[in-house]
Amino acid sequence: MAIKTTRPPRTLSDIKTVAGRSSNKNQRRYASYFQLGALELERYRRGLERDAAQGRIDGINERLGEIETEMQGLLVEAGVEGVQRSTKQDARAPAGRRSETCSRSTSGEPTGQSRGLRIRY
DSSP: OOOOOSSOOOOGGGOOOOTTOOOOHHHHHHHHHHHHHHHHHHHHHHHHHHHHHHHHHHHHHHHHHHHHHHHHHHHHHHTOSSOOOOOHHHHTSOGGGOOHHHHOOOTTSOTTOOOSOOOOO
16 A cells, blocks of 8 residues: 655755855866866867868869969960959959950950850859
8 A cells, every 4th residue: 555645756856966066166176177178179179170171272272273274275275365364353253243364355356245155153
């Protein structure tokens, strides 16, 4: 036969602990060292992320240089007059303001018509 009580059953939130309530200076020092260690690890991980991102950016810049060199070579082979090398500002300009190598008109063409391949994204 079970004994009936009026007291509610105990749960996990009813367990009382003294963790974190210590006013001991040594206890606070340990907590500070743990926080410092966590921050050091995060700084290290962020540094690795930054290095990886910089490596990707360097690879992209290298490929852009190769593309520019190939384009200049093809334009010279095609005999296009007045070939100009684009700068970084031209490469980052909006689609309507790209370098003149793609949209330069020669004296034989009417103005307003573009010369060469135009790719828009």
